[in-house]
Amino acid sequence: MSLASVRAFFAEKAPDIAIIAQAASTATVAEAAATLGVAPARIAKTLSIRVDGQPMLIVTRGDSRLDNRKTKAAFGNRPRMLGAEDVEALTGHPPGGVCPFGLATAIPVYCDISLRAFDTVYPAAGARTASVCITPERMVALTGAAWVDVCTVPEPDDG
Template sequence: MSLESVKHHFQQWNRVADMMEFETSSATVELAAEAIGVIPARIAKTLSFRSDQEKAILIVAAGDVKIDNKKFRQTFGFKARMLTPDEVLEQTGHAIGGVCPFGLKNELDVFLDVSMKRFETLFPACGSANSAIELTTDEIFLYSYAREWVDVCKGWEEAEPRESVVLNNEV
């Protein structure tokens, strides 16, 4: 059902044919990166948090980052508390492993983390544990009805990830 709601969502932009479904799981950043053939940082992961109004908010971020609790509190004015898997399903309509900001069950506030701006394209899930779509950051912003770009993650500023493959200790 969740994959179907995302397909319905992407129909308005004629992007359903661009959705990818895999024979293997893409339920984690690492599995998605392996299934697609990209570095984990290019997986756009969607994180679900309980807001101060008991309504969920979604943060979409690069796959190689973690939430910075201090930045989160400064940006949103409340402590970062992730939803339980049952709450995620109830709020988004998507089960853990396929959570994305598209085809949501409820109208939720979506924020995009600046960690994704390092890449021309990223790969968010499409509502199931074996799906993805390649989108630019502008497309993710448009298709997710994002409210704004935020800076609430850490771990990506220190070193730029590289897509090059190391062969015989040469890059």
């Protein structure tokens, strides 16, 4: 699966979106931002969590943090991060390449409202060296995601 499943996903649903293959790693927010030449906030990181036994993906901006209080309000309980083996089994993507596209299993996808601050964002594309450039609204439409408010973002530095 992985990159091949993401390629198949875009070939079927959005052939106009190109996968950006890199020689350098985009596995972390810092690596992706440096490799793609964008601010870390514009990297759309995908968090793999479980709430009350239900696995789900949360896509959020690169500089945000999952807020336990907000997550409990939205989903009824605190989130637990999935282990690497569970992540790969459920998504078909390796950690560092996890994205909401071309998933191995049908798990719920949510996009944090923090993504709406940007016209385009850069989520991974099923591999540690691949990503796409996409509008947050199009990502939601293509993946069937729902908008949620479960993350906090850093305060702007006015200094």
